[in-house]
Amino acid sequence: MTANPVDTEEKIKEAAQRIFLEKGFDGATIRDIAEAAQINTALTNYYFRSKEKLFWLVYESMLKEALKSVQTIMEKPTSVKEKLVELLDHMFEVHAENPNKAIFFMNECRRNPQGFADKIGINCGAMEQCFNTQFEEEVKKGLIIDISPDTIFPLIFGLIQQIFAGRELTMHLFQMSEAEFDKHALEQKKVIKEMLLKYLFIK
Amino acid sequence: MTANPVDTEEKIKEAAQRIFLEKGFDGATIRDIAEAAQINTALTNYYFRSKEKLFWLVYESMLKEALKSVQTIMEKPTSVKEKLVELLDHMFEVHAENPNKAIFFMNECRRNPQGFADKIGINCGAMEQCFNTQFEEEVKKGLIIDISPDTIFPLIFGLIQQIFAGRELTMHLFQMSEAEFDKHALEQKKVIKEMLLKYLFIK
DNA sequence: AACAATTTTAAACACTTGTTTAAAATAATT
DNA sequence: AATTATTTTAAACAAGTGTTTAAAATTGTT
Incomplete structure (x- = not known):
């Protein structure tokens, strides 16, 4: 060497x-x-x-890292509510740190879905498994409204991603500066969190 | 000719x-x-x-059309609640018809924000004006929780866009077919609508 | 110090890109 | 029917792309 x-x-x-x-x-x-x-x-x-090999290497490592951090949260011995709150906060942090991530993931997956499936091939279903069981139990207990975790799980991702994926568009359509957007993003997170918790959890 | x-x-x-x-x-x-x-x-x-001139022509006409249809809804002589429901349904329809629209708008605005500002230069604030006044009145009347329309308006867009912008990503991460995604999208819309209305409107 | 292996470089390669040109084909006008 | 204007085409252009090559520089080994 x-x-x-x-x-x-x-x-x-x-x-x-x-x-x-x-x-x-x-x-x-x-x-x-x-x-x-x-x-x-x-x-x-x-x-x-090649450029493509470099790309997939970078792409895969980013995706794996993102999903690993989610998995860590989902495996903690806490309630569904705590998990969801932590997940929302975590996702927000990740995307706030680099607002390009959200649109990048969506974009590149759409550009070449086959490559995504072939070269990344992540099984998100398996990852959710333990969370799903826990969720359904809390539904049975009457803590959560009657809804499938399969609906909620993707929703969480989307709700936070949505803030940052449309960042530039929002800034221009509503004439915000970067600082104003940062404030707006925090406000959005707060609303989304309140909205989701109020909707999901009974009482 | x-x-x-x-x-x-x-x-x-x-x-x-x-x-x-x-x-x-x-x-x-x-x-x-x-x-x-x-x-x-x-x-x-x-x-x-040139390619660029063709692009901006297409881009602008799409944006203008999208915003015009929104404006039409916002100007109707109905309650805030009715407007929001119609807006949600309308946005869903638009994006369901062509799932590429959501990510396209976000993407192209981010790729060239200056071009967006220079060549499109849409004033969304002016469009909201009448809605904002109405919204604040209903807040005063105690029909809506104490929140700014500036927070809610972008949220509506994001909530629906989010479903379709991440379409391909969702399909692969959660192993859905196209038909399954369509069902999933409808379910998402239902949840989002219920969630938002339950959160915003008092009683 | 001399040699070998590895890393870095400049230059060129083949290919694709947006764009232009000048001729051909078509339509309109007289 | 002849002429003019317009539309369409094939071909080429210059610039930019990912990639390769072969020589140079650097590092490691003997």
């Missing part, structure tokens, strides 16, 4: 993630990434063979 | 809209559009001068 090849590899991955998040696969060029990583264009192919 | 130049022009616009919706500005090529419209590549430039 020589120099700091791992550092270079990591530098490229980080730059790639940044650029892909910002411009998407179609909009990002290998030269954009090279410039962001301050390396020669050919190096991306030296380390990752 | 000769042949059916208007037809050709319209044919290109329709094809462009279809392709742009599907692939976005970056992902769509002038050759894709030409093929979809069954015309020669050069014709798109003959009628519209």
Whole structure:
């Protein structure tokens, strides 16, 4: 081993993630990434063979990381209500940190659904399993209204993603500055949380 | 005037809209559009001068149409509750008809916010004006909880958009077929509507 | 220090992109 | 019918794309 090849590899991955998040696969060029990583264009192919391979690597790692953090929350020994609140807060944090994530995930999955299925192939159903059981029990106990967790689980994601996916659109349609949007986003989160809890939990 | 130049022009616009919706500005090529419209590549430039000019034309007309239909609803002489229900149903219909619209709007606005502001420059605030007044009156009357219409208005859009923007992602993460997703979308709408109305309106 | 292996570079490659051109085909006008 | 104007086409253009190559620079090994 020589120099700091791992550092270079990591530098490229980080730059790639940044650029892909910002411009998407179609909009990002290998030269954009090279410039962001301050390396020669050919190096991306030296380390990752192709733009597409680099992309899927970055994409998969981001998705896996996102789902892992969700799983961690869902496996905690707490009530459904606590889990949902923590999930909402967590999702908000993640997307607030980088508002491009929401639209990036939606976008790239739509651009190439087959690639998503083939190369990522995540089974979200298995992950929910323990949560689903717990949810249904609390429904039986009369703590939660009669609704399927299959309806609620995707809803949680969507409710938070929605705030940030339409960020730029909202800012322009309603003439907000970035600071104003940040305030707006927090307000949205508050409303969504109250709305969801009031709807789901009895009493 | 000769042949059916208007037809050709319209044919290109329709094809462009279809392709742009599907692939976005970056992902769509002038050759894709030409093929979809069954015309020669050069014709798109003959009628519209450039890919970008064609794009903004299509984009603007779509946005204007979408906002106009919203405005029509907001100007009706009905209660806030009736307006919100009609707005939710209408937005759902629009996006259900073409699930690409939601992500397309968000995406293209983010890709080029300046172009959006410069070339579209829509004042959504003015459109809301009459609704805002009505909303605040109903809050005063004690019909609606104490909340600003500035919070609710963008929320309505987001709540419905969210269902369809993440369509492909949801389908793959939760392993749904298209038919299953359609059922899921209707269920989501029902929940969102109930949730919002229960939250907003007193008693 | 001399050699080998690895990493980095500049340059070029083949291909796709949006766009233009100049000729052909078609329609309108006289 | 002849001429003009308009529409359509095939072909080429310049610029940008991902990728490869072969030489240079750097690092590791003997």
